[in-house]
Amino acid sequence: xxxxxxxxxxxxxxxxxxxxxxxxxxxxxxxxxxxxxxxxxxxxxxxxxxxxxxxxxxxxxxxxxxxxxxxxxxxxxxxxxxxxxxxxxxxxxxxxxxxxxxxxxxxxxxxxxxxxxxxxxxxxxxxxxxxxxxxxxxxxxxxxxxxxxxxxxxxxxxxxxxxxxxxxxxxxxxxxxxxxxxxxxxxxxxxxxxxxxxxxxxxxxxxxxxxxxxxxxxxxxxxxxxxxxxxxxxxxxxxxxxxxxxxxxxxxxxxxxxxxxxxxxxxxxxxxxxxxxxxxxxxxxxxxxxxxxxxxxxxxxxxxxxxxxxxxxxxxxxxxxxxxxxxxxxxxxxxxxxxxxxxxxxxxxxxxxxxxxxxxxxxxxxxxxxxxxxxxxxxxxxxxxxxxxxxxxxxxxxxxxxxxxxxxxxxxxxxxxxxxxxxxxxxxxxxxxxxxxxxxxxxxxxxxxxxxxxxxxxxxxxxxxxxxxxxxxxxxxxxxxxxxxxxxx
Amino acid sequence: xxxxxxxxxxxxxxxxxxxxxxxxxxxxxxxxxxxxxxxxxxxxxxxxxxxxxxxxxxxxxxxxxxxxxxxxxxxxxxxxxxxxxxxxxxxxxxxxxxxxxxxxxxxxxxxxxxxxxxxxxxxxxxxxxxxxxxxxxxxxxxxxxxxxxxxxxxxxxxxxxxxxxxxxxxxxxxxxxxxxxxxxxxxxxxxxxxxxxxxxxxxxxxxxxxxxxxxxxxxxxxxxxxxxxxxxxxxxxxxxxxxxxxxxxxxxxxxxxxxxxxxxxxxxxxxxxxxxxxxxxxxxxxxxxxxxxxxxxxxxxxxxxxxxxxxxxxxxxxxxxxxxxxxxxxxxxxxxxxxxxxxxxxxxxxxxxxxxxxxxxxxxxxxxxxxxxxxxxxxxxxxxxxxxxxxxxxxxxxxxxxxxxxxxxxxxxxxxxxxxxxxxx
Numbered sequence: 001x002x003x004x005x006x007x008x009x010x011x012x013x014x015x016x017x018x019x020x021x022x023x024x025x026x027x028x029x030x031x032x033x034x035x036x037x038x039x040x041x042x043x044x045x046x047x048x049x050x051x052x053x054x055x056x057x058x059x060x061x062x063x064x065x066x067x068x069x070x071x072x073x074x075x076x077x078x079x080x081x082x083x084x085x086x087x088x089x090x091x092x093x094x095x096x097x098x099x100x101x102x103x104x105x106x107x108x109x110x111x112x113x114x115x116x117x118x119x120x121x122x123x124x125x126x127x128x129x130x131x132x133x134x135x136x137x138x139x140x141x142x143x144x145x146x147x148x149x150x151x152x153x154x155x156x157x158x159x160x161x162x163x164x165x166x167x168x169x170x171x172x173x174x175x176x177x178x179x180x181x182x183x184x185x186x187x188x189x190x191x192x193x194x195x196x197x198x199x200x201x202x203x204x205x206x207x208x209x210x211x212x213x214x215x216x217x218x219x220x221x222x223x224x225x226x227x228x229x230x231x232x233x234x235x236x237x238x239x240x241x242x243x244x245x246x247x248x249x250x251x252x253x254x255x256x257x258x259x260x261x262x263x264x265x266x267x268x269x270x271x272x273x274x275x276x277x278x279x280x281x282x283x284x285x286x287x288x289x290x291x292x293x294x295x296x297x298x299x300x301x302x303x304x305x306x307x308x309x310x311x312x313x314x315x316x317x318x319x320x321x322x323x324x325x326x327x328x329x330x331x332x333x334x335x336x337x338x339x340x341x342x343x344x345x346x347x348x349x350x351x352x353x354x355x356x357x358x359x360x361x362x363x364x365x366x367x368x369x370x371x372x373x374x375x376x377x378x379x380x381x382x383x384x385x386x387x388x389x390x391x392x393x394x395x396x397x398x399x400x401x402x403x404x405x406x407x408x409x410x411x412x413x414x415x416x417x418x419x420x421x422x423x424x425x426x427x428x429x430x431x432x433x434x435x436x437x438x439x440x441x442x443x444x445x446x447x448x449x450x451x452x453x454x455x456x457x458x459x460x461x462x463x464x465x466x467x468x469x470x471x472x473x474x475x476x477x478x479x480x481x482x483x484x485x486x487x488x489x
Numbered sequence: 490x491x492x493x494x495x496x497x498x499x500x501x502x503x504x505x506x507x508x509x510x511x512x513x514x515x516x517x518x519x520x521x522x523x524x525x526x527x528x529x530x531x532x533x534x535x536x537x538x539x540x541x542x543x544x545x546x547x548x549x550x551x552x553x554x555x556x557x558x559x560x561x562x563x564x565x566x567x568x569x570x571x572x573x574x575x576x577x578x579x580x581x582x583x584x585x586x587x588x589x590x591x592x593x594x595x596x597x598x599x600x601x602x603x604x605x606x607x608x609x610x611x612x613x614x615x616x617x618x619x620x621x622x623x624x625x626x627x628x629x630x631x632x633x634x635x636x637x638x639x640x641x642x643x644x645x646x647x648x649x650x651x652x653x654x655x656x657x658x659x660x661x662x663x664x665x666x667x668x669x670x671x672x673x674x675x676x677x678x679x680x681x682x683x684x685x686x687x688x689x690x691x692x693x694x695x696x697x698x699x700x701x702x703x704x705x706x707x708x709x710x711x712x713x714x715x716x717x718x719x720x721x722x723x724x725x726x727x728x729x730x731x732x733x734x735x736x737x738x739x740x741x742x743x744x745x746x747x748x749x750x751x752x753x754x755x756x757x758x759x760x761x762x763x764x765x766x767x768x769x770x771x772x773x774x775x776x777x778x779x780x781x782x783x784x785x786x787x788x789x790x791x792x793x794x795x796x797x798x799x800x801x802x803x804x805x806x807x808x809x810x811x812x813x814x815x816x817x818x819x820x821x822x823x824x825x826x827x828x829x830x831x832x833x834x835x836x837x838x839x840x841x842x843x844x845x846x847x848x849x850x851x852x853x854x855x856x857x858x859x860x861x862x863x864x865x866x867x868x869x870x871x872x873x874x875x876x877x878x879x880x881x882x883x884x885x886x887x888x889x890x891x892x893x894x895x896x897x898x899x900x901x902x903x904x905x906x907x908x909x910x911x912x913x914x
Contacts, residue, residue: 479637484668
């Protein structure tokens, strides 16, 4: 049985950031992911915001992790080549009494988050498309936008470059225990020994800890959020606009993104079925109404895509304050060798790098002797993105590799060179969706109807397999069934 | 081969509109004419349209798409049109500077005296008709499936439901049936067909494929691959009627829910777009709001016959050639042509009355609602009827045409604007 110091279950942003944090030390680390690609669960669909941290209830782990993590993103972006823009964010008061902004200001102060209240005129100046009925806004300058897929892929690639191993299509089945001590995990690919398991299984993190006999009352009840993506040739909002939040969520936003598209959403509906990322007619109507409240001029003509994401909402109580949906971050007490990172819903993406550092701290506190690797290289260079280059840089790139001259995805202007590079990357893209998440191919106004046959063809060619085996997102999602009938010449 | 950096006329796209424009530009005296296409071969989407039904107007023959295209490709090569293939245009500036990129030719910068936009159209997607449900493999536009079957030689499914009675959808229903697949149903949200009646007869009726009008897809079911769709009837406002839901097991949902002119390049060049056609505002010579930039074919508005696309290309190419040689098109001020009763839009949106001296001007339109009895297509100036033409019926799926004859020159010259209506006789 192959043995590791640490096995991380789950290749979402929490698992990937944790893998990279652990890669600094002389530890043998394995990350397992049940899907065909990493970042395909809760991390695959969210608002892509680095929150300033004004929203979580003061005293919660959410507030603490958000505050610690927010300033880390500049360095992470620089070291790992993660697209990131610190745009600031606005909480916009329209129908509400202006005193609600004072309350938010107070909460920001308690959370240690810089914020200022700006006038209606100032808000209109900064975002001319905002509802003209705006009364004022809270501006949090440290808010920002991130590429949520790169936030998973980049740290894990860097972790791999520093020795971490990764297995996809590898599902946790059970723990291997010796009394109350964890000795390893059983998976569909066999058994792996380890001294520590880090449970970063997102919406399934409750199931994992229950397998160890822990916290039978802890339960993840996913909350689904639905979104629209708008065409960047129709509208480009470079700001993050929140409504005034309610009890359950931060509300329906209108916001820009690192790749230029405007996003609308999410709503918030608890669902019973884990993994159900369907969009609904009612949900879409709800987010559209919410968006029109913030930006009345948006037109349904601009809609190019819909998607839904799941928040891994848990029921962990905060230690210090009366709050029952906090992050659960702990070294398990009843069994030895398990760290739970559970109930990581928003602001989970933001908090991921701080949670990862906290894992290092918890291991150290538990007596694990952490020796820094002399060879650790924190840099993971971003691969070229043709459409983000100047004309001169584009010409130079094509000169070097002509495959960057052939556009495959005509809406997002993604080239064959970029696709081939991702197929052969350290963390290889082997499915259509994996290429999509890495390059943003197929996310434009034609939703891949032009590029899909071409990408299937390139994947088959580069992997040396039949196009019939190429999938959208792993086994069972093949695009094609059989060749057409043969016709005699 | 070294390429020139300056051309009289550059045509973007080598589908039927672009090919005709390039040929006409050459024939009307343009010097160097370049046709740029992103695909490996000229012909555009016709190359995957292996069914017949093309060319009845142009050649009085019933041709498959590739054969129709080949006739124009041969003419273009004979006329010494240059082609730049496997090449994507990234940007056209207002002053007709073109940036393009190619695996074979590298990064390219080209100057043109006149540009003809002929990028065609793309298919509407599930997001644009806001289809609820999951996002499994097996939801494709009809055109994507057509490429897989006809060009790549693969079947993208076994059991199909088709949403939308657009022409490509109906043609694919027949094509997939030929290939041994089962087409369970064609659903159309409108109370009438959105494609041509002949396609309904030849592709659905002849193969016993059921068409359900006023029906839509309420939900897409399946995690990795489509497992079923939930269909339902809709009321007059397209809202699902409770109690009419039906689960139809299938592994593929094809969408044939409309086409959208592809004008991202046009917008970047500063060309004004008509929100109703989603194509550029054009005059009778197919010049856009940017002088020297013309456009032709499905990039202007979506046609139902390729013959009309070729004809528009010929007109645009001729205009571009004249402009490239003379620096401007000699012309009177344009007058507006406006959609009136039961006309959703009319193309061109403006016309130069003087051009009637050179020949008839064709007006093409789509009606808003079907009229299943004889109609008049009427052109008026104010209350004055200028010309009219009878048709046995008018349907939104079938483009309506009327010609302004040369002999109307004086009447049209005196008109401040024209209106077009399609009314019951």
